[in-house]
Amino acid sequence: MMQIQVNTDSNVSGGEGLADRIAGTVEARLARFGDYLTRVEVHLADESAGRTTGADKRCMIEARAAGRQPVAVTSHAATIDEALSTALGKLDTLLARDLGRRDQHKGSASIRTGAGEDGAPATTIEHDEGEAERRAEPGLPDE
Secondary structure (H helix, E strand, C coil): CCEEEEEECCCCCCHHHHHHHHHHHHHHHCHHHCCCEEEEEEEEEECCCCCCCCCCEEEEEEEEECCCCCEEEEEEECCHHHHHHHHHHHHHHHHHHHHHHHCCCCCCCCCCCCECCCCCEEEEEECCCCCEEEEECCCCCCC
């Protein structure tokens, strides 16, 4: 179960309505990582204290996956929604790469040699009848 906490500084207005909307957006965008994430913290700030000076809204998101170090991303934009959207995109990419590595082990199938059922590299040869036959790669010992 993923917990989502939204924190704002004193210069960001919106209260509970903003926090609920942000939490819903975060939950929807990170739903595919729901089994891995335990907690997501969103920190929103207006770095120019209400003055409009361009990309002065900051969104920092910290995500904690079970059994892993927390990861964080930051985005600056002209609006809170833009900063949130960009930060969520960065976090999605970071989590996909980080959690994807978790399942990769030395010796697993690669894009160059698909491992067969026994783990040995194999090639597939098509016959005229449309049947496929698996044969061991030339030069590799049969086990």
